[in-house]
Amino acid sequence: MIIDLRSDTVTKPSKDMLTAMMSAPVGDDVFREDPTVNELEDRLAKMFGKEKALFFPSGSMANQVAIKLHTNPSEQVICDKYAHIYNYEVGGVAFHSGVSCKLIDGKRGMFTAEQVKEAINPSEYYYSQTSLVEVENTTNKGGGACWDFQELEKIKQVCKTNNLGFHLDGARLWNAMVAKNETTLQYGNTFDTISVCLSKGLGCPVGSVLVGGEEIMKKSLSLRKLFGGNMRQIGYLAAAGLFALDNNIERLADDHKRAKEIGAALSKLSIIKKVEPIETNIVIFELNDGVDEAQFLNNLKEKNIHIIGMGSNKLRMVTHLDYTDQMHEKFLGILQTLAL
Template identity: 50%
Template sequence: MIIDFRSDTVTRPTQGMLEAMMKANVGDDVFGEDEAVNALEAFAAGIFGMEAGIFCASGTMTNQIAIKCHTQPADEVICEGQSHIYQYEGGGIAFNSGCQVKLIDGNRGRITADEISAVINPSDIHKPPSRLVSLENTSNRGGGSCYDIREIEKIRELCNREKLQLHLDGARLFNALVARNETPEAYGRLFDSISICLSKGLGAPVGSILLGKKECIHKARRIRKILGGGMRQAGYLAAAGLYALQHHVTRLSEDHGHAQQIAETLQVQDFVKSMMPVETNIIIFEVNPPYTALLLTQKLKEHGVLVYAISPTRIRMVLHLGITPAMVNTTCAVVAGLQLDESGINTGFEGQV
């Protein structure tokens, strides 16, 4: 048996999701005639209280479309230094939008209104206009950390005063909503655009949605077309996304509980130096020297447990609907009984999903 914690992108559709996909009423989405896509976009926009939505192939695409919608070339985007839009989207901010980035060294992927205020550029021909603030909730490299919505409210007020747009990379937003017992409507009131991923913790095979005002989403459709993202009978995928939103949100608390259970076992092992606070479904821990992340990854793989080395010394584990309670118990037993051999230690590491 393989127990895969590398990412929550490795899930397979559930039986109910597969049935929904097979029953989808599809058409040509570029013509706006795919009923399943239209239903998904309307449902997602409705639960957030936003005007419209657009279904895209990935979260990278929805983020990059949003950035282009909100900016002009030579503008500046403000975000935290570990943000997915900066770290893992292939330089898309520069390539697609011609913008530069102002990075803030925040707290586990989160930034404050005061930190943003301190880096907004003055009106000066030597400096790019600060145009967009992008937040990430939960923060991937922050170990699944969640924003305090009161801080987001302060950031919204700042953006209003400074005439800045505010985007949310909400790839794992529903994990934050469940963990903090918050509502989508509260977030819909605060952001100019929100990207939500359907293929991570929610378990759909493909896709993300960008939400915003009608004018923004109308512009987004043109940008999606330019990027080659116009899909045809996409309703089979959209039906999976709609099923996920309707059936897989509340169960995210199970993943959070499983993460806590594994974290408690890891924390008492001598090969764990430190661990980020576990708030949702992501565990990130530092390996104690002389061991390395690669060595520990290899040893766990020998026992059928797959994890991800995100640096020479850090490992990430992500819980998802494909992980059962029995798998969690097995993982805890493997971790508790692991015997590490210092031979073959090196500093290599893998990439990140």
């Protein structure tokens, strides 16, 4: 039995999801004639109370197109120092949009409205113009932390006052909504654009969707083409998304429960210095100074357990759809032996 906790992206489609995919009616999406893609986009637009939605092959592409929709070259995006768009999208903000990032030193990937105010550049001509605020929910490097929705609404007011766009990288937004009992309409009312991932917690093989208002989304289709993201009969992938929306959202609570149980087990081990607070499905923990990270990872690998090392003796585990109760019981038992 292989237990893969590197990410919630490692899941494979279930038999029922595959059945839905293989029976999907399809067409040429470049001509906008794929009925299943159109259905998925219409459904997600309505869920978030937006006029438009567009399917993308990846969350990074959806985020990068959103940034380009909101900005002009030489302008600046405000985001957290932990933000995925800054750390894990290959400098795309600079390469694709010609903009820079103003990094906020937040807490676990989250910041306040006051910090946003302080980060907005002065209006003098020799400053880069601030044009967009970007947040990530849940925060990846922040250990799956969930934003306080009231703070997001305060940031929205700062954006409105200063004529700034407001984009949400919702790679794990479904996890946040389940954990905090929030709704898609709440987020749609707060953000100008939102990218939501289907291939992480929801178990789809591919895909993210960008939603937004009619005006801001006008150029999204041509930009997706420019980025090389237009595809043909992708209804097979969209069908996985429709299946996931019907079947795989509420069960995210199971992933959160297992993650917290893993965290509790880790906190009892003498080799562990610290376990970060766990709200959703990400567990980040730190080994004691005398413990070799590479050896720790190798010991787990020899037991067919795969996790990610983050450097500086920090490691990450992510629970997901394919991490079963049987795997969980076995893994908790193995953790107990690591105290030796």
